[in-house]
Amino acid sequence: MPLDASLLIVGAGPAGLLAAWAAARRRLPGGVLVVDRLPGAGAKLAVTGGGRGNLSHLADEEAFASAFGRQGRFALPAFRSLPPEDLRILLADMNVPTVADDAGRIYPRSQSAPQVRDALLHACEREGVRFVFNHAVSRLVSPHNAAAPWKIDSWTAHSVLLSAGGQSAPRLGSDGSGFALASALGYDLTPPAPALTSLRTAEHWPALHSGVSLPDVSISIAGKRGTSERGELLFTHRGISGPAVLNLSGRVARLLLAEGSVLLHLALLSAAPDFLRLRQTDGSRSLHAWLARHMPRALAGTILELAGIPPDQTFSRLTAEQGKSLHRHLAALPLAVRGTGGFQESMATSGGVSLKQVHPETLEGRVAKRLHFAGEILDLDGPTGGWNLHWALCSGHLVGTVADGG
Ligand SMILES: Cc1cc2nc3c(=O)[nH]c(=O)nc-3n(C[C@H](O)[C@H](O)[C@H](O)COP(=O)(O)OP(=O)(O)OC[C@H]3O[C@@H](n4cnc5c(N)ncnc54)[C@H](O)[C@@H]3O)c2cc1C
Incomplete structure (x- = not known):
């Protein structure tokens, strides 16, 4: 036949x-x-x-x-x-x-x-x-x-x-x-x-900045070498999105399947700030005003709050411990992923x-x-x-x- x-x-x-x-x-x-x-x-x-x-x-x-x-x-x-x-x-x-x-x-x-x-x-x-x-x-x-x-x-x-x-x-x-x-x-x-989907975070603070984007952020999976993605990051009403997040999302989703939870580290600034020098050159300036030059003011406030630093703190009064905490929150801001946009959105x-x-x-x-x-x-x-x-x-x-x- x-x-x-x-x-x-x-x-x-x-x-x-x-x-x-x-x-x-x-x-x-x-x-x-x-x-x-x-x-x-x-x-x-x-x-x-x-x-x-x-x-x-x-x-x-x-x-x-x-x-x-x-x-x-x-x-x-x-x-x-x-x-x-x-x-x-x-x-x-x-x-x-x-x-x-x-x-x-x-x-x-x-x-x-x-x-x-x-x-x-x-x-x-x-x-x-x-x-x-x-x-x-x-x-x-x-x-x-x-x-x-x-x-x-x-x-x-x-x-x-x-x-x-x-x-x-x-x-x-x-x-x-x-x-x-x-x-x-x-x-x-x-x-x-x-893969190529947004991520939902356990933290609620990203939702407060839904619609805000940062042009140049590095994102990596904590403890996993070679997972860094760099590019624009967008805060959403459930977590984060944008090209860097989309490109990392497949690996995150697979890890979620295998391990149940995934911790991300975000480097928000392209270069690490030199607090020692800033104390000398901008001693009387508030950290909030300085950070607001690099990101929207409200987001700068949230980052300082997460780092445990009062918004009116000046560089001259920044303690070594506060400096370390702010450095950590700018270079490796932790975000716990609890889900993705799923197959419907991917x-x-x-x-x-x-x-x-x-x-x-x-x-x-x-x-x-x-x-x-x-x-x-x-x-x-x-x-x-x-x-x-x-x-x-x-x-x-x-x-x-x-x-x-x-
Ligand atoms: C919103 C969106 C935007 C995208 N934008 C881009 C982009 O700009 N650039 C890029 O590179 N990629 C993009 N992609 C990804 C890209 O579309 C896919 O990688 C690509 O379409 C895969 O092609 P495919 O032929 O393998 O599968 P598909 O395009 O998914 O086609 C599979 C076909 O198989 C049919 N089918 C499934 N099961 C059966 C069955 N049992 N019997 C009969 N038929 C069946 C389906 O109806 C479908 O027509 C995008 C994806 C989405 C969802």
Whole structure:
């Protein structure tokens, strides 16, 4: 009996769409079929970057690998299959010219993420890719011998790509069901945790300053080396957010799963103050007035209160103990995290299908032949800045290029 497809793709996100396009161009005998649980393709892609679509990042191999941390080298074969400059050419050919900002972040020139989604979808349709929407795949049955097909619910296919995303923003499609499908086939999962999300603190004082941001703060996890993130910090009504917090949040969420609580240290000033010199040059000045030059006045008051220093204290009357306490509160302000914004709020999922069980050169799983993985379903997540979308797009591209079409 003829198969329903040479390659069946579960999930029409950026990973699935690029895989479908690349595979369809190879004119596989049974064609390419994409199944998605939502009514249309790329729901999440269309809202990325606040609707502007931060698609990628100007980066070489080393920068790309290091953005993904300890396991980053796994991503290199996919990166080589579609580096950022090739992605930009590919998108320009689809009538989506791109621009890069000063930080290296790549956006469509139109600043429209929906335009990118529509261009990918139409490019797939032009190459003859077939789509089935409003169907959540619930069962994958592996081939019983080398010649047999995969069974995917009621369909058959020679090869399968599982690009069902992670568990973040489930309203946009990725509800974790891809993890369940992989796990049922014998794949180990690194426990999924929300990443790129805000953090909720046990302390209530951050809420008093909700909406206040500090432009250059270093945040690290107390007692964990190499966890420092630097950038803008925003106080919220439940704790903290902003780029530095988002980029640390995946590691914090995983630690919360493992250890139940996490202590952060915040360095609020870019350089440590020299109190000895300030006593000489600004002896009569109040600490509050001095601190209010570096942060909003109300926040300066809170920091002094936490450090146990009266607001009208002058530098000339600052005791050695008070100096030490203020130094500690400016260089390593403690904040206890009691939760995160969760999967509903998170922009990426940390954890997922274990990389040990997947060949990086083909993204084919090691448990059963002709099943590939791409995108966020794998145990890789990067910081904000276009890295996650580039990973989804280039990993999909690799699978579309190498998958066995029978
Ligand atoms: C609000 C927001 C903003 C973001 N902004 C950026 C940004 O600017 N830059 C950046 O790099 N990254 C950004 N990201 C992250 C980025 O969107 C993801 O990393 C990327 O979409 C992952 O692509 P994917 O194809 O692996 O998965 P997804 O985009 O999640 O797609 C998975 C698809 O699989 C479908 N699916 C799931 N389960 C099933 C099933 N059982 N059967 C059938 N279909 C199924 C889903 O409906 C979905 O369409 C953002 C994320 C969010 C939530």
